[in-house]
Amino acid sequence: MSILLVEDDESIAIVITAALEAEGFTVAHCDSIAERDRLLAARAFSALVTDVMLADGDGIETLGRVQALHPDLPVIILSAQNTLDTAVRASDTGAFEYFPKPFDIDELVRTVRQAASSSGLASGEDEGEVAGQGLPLVGRSPAMQAVFRMITRVLKNDLTVLILGESGTGKELVAEAIHQLGHRQAGPFVAVNTAAIPADLIESELFGHEKGAFTGAVSRHIGKFEQAEGGTLFLDEIGDMPMQAQTRLLRALQSGSIRRVGGREEVSINTRIIAATNKDLEPMIAAGQFREDLYYRLNVVPIHLPALRERAGDIEALARHFLVQAAGEGLPRRQLAPDAVEVLRIQPWRGNVRELRNFIYRLALLAREDVIDATALEPMLAQSVRHEDAAQTGPSDLESAVRHWLTVHQPATGAIYDSALAAFERPLFAEILRTTGGNQLRAAQMLGINRNTLRKRLSDLAIDPDSFLRRP
């Protein structure tokens, strides 16, 4: 079988040619679009493998005429411009497969084999407009490339997607991208944070209610399912959904219809469902907190968003993106010096992209120079990031608590340190003991201190661990 390879990077072309020839393919190689068209006109190929950025044009943009002349020719696109936009443009052409560079050569060879033996399989899709231009999903790391590839696979269907990842990794943004680039883009995108709604209201929020369904239901209410008619319903923090609502959600997904709370009528639904969670659902299933059957319903296409620390290669692009975004929102226009980028890259970013974004905005606001270098950045990191484990609490809460405590208690000079630590220890120990249900061994382990030390401190501070015992 004969493959046409269009690639202007000589070394990549050599590697691919060698790998394909080793598998028994014949390879014709050229490095321009003009030469590609000439070769395609001259003879038949089983598959086309093409780069995007070529000296005389764009390998994707010009695919239309190739496909018009050779509708059955499978096309495999290689690209170094690893943006979601390129992935979407590639998938819009109906290309057999899209490989962001760097790629796994064995995987490419496998794909070429599949493509060549199934010529015609992937052709015939619309040529597609250039979608997704300007969609702000930044990231070129291999991990994000895998995410982009999954996104392109669900744009033209309604498969249920479950987005998994820590808080702040961009789950909602991915859901929006799927909606905006997908075939339901003309419909509404309705997002519901199931963790933020009180348990007794969640069913009415999702499914709506009829007038008089319960005290306070003074008029009919249309729920999120019906609001998302024709579009996408994004169920965020699905792991926090109460059991009863899970049962109702499962029923809706199975039957394709809902019933408003207090209503009799079945209303059929036409909504794509995308769910997300930062929880690990499997242990929750084992513990009986999440319905296994619902999990399988939702987890048709899982998309895993890696934590930012697992894709440090994306930090620079994200930071620059947020600086531009901040400037667009009226903040001073700043730039990052290379040494500042290095400092950002090695931070733990436990709050993921959200934490990075918040930090960059603060930086844009507070920096004294337009070009921010490591020396200017480090004190700001020390001030904010280090204490921002719980981004919600924020560093200033703790600082103002300390200030308040000092003002109110006025500890004796020479004893400030000890009294302040004791004051902090008391609520800390109480909180941990509450978590462990009064179990001192667990508490000592969690705190990372010796059990006897804990016992002594509890006694010094007159804290009774038994008062935290969990009673049945």
Ligand SMILES: Nc1ncnc2c1ncn2[C@@H]1O[C@H](COP(=O)(O)OP(=O)(O)OP(=O)(O)O)[C@@H](O)[C@H]1O
């Ligand atoms: N790849 C990305 N490119 C650009 N911005 C991003 C990216 N990922 C996340 N962000 C931004 O980071 C912030 C947090 O993202 P998002 O709200 O989507 O996270 P999440 O995973 O849904 O968080 P949570 O679990 O807390 O709901 C948003 O401002 C979002 O725009």
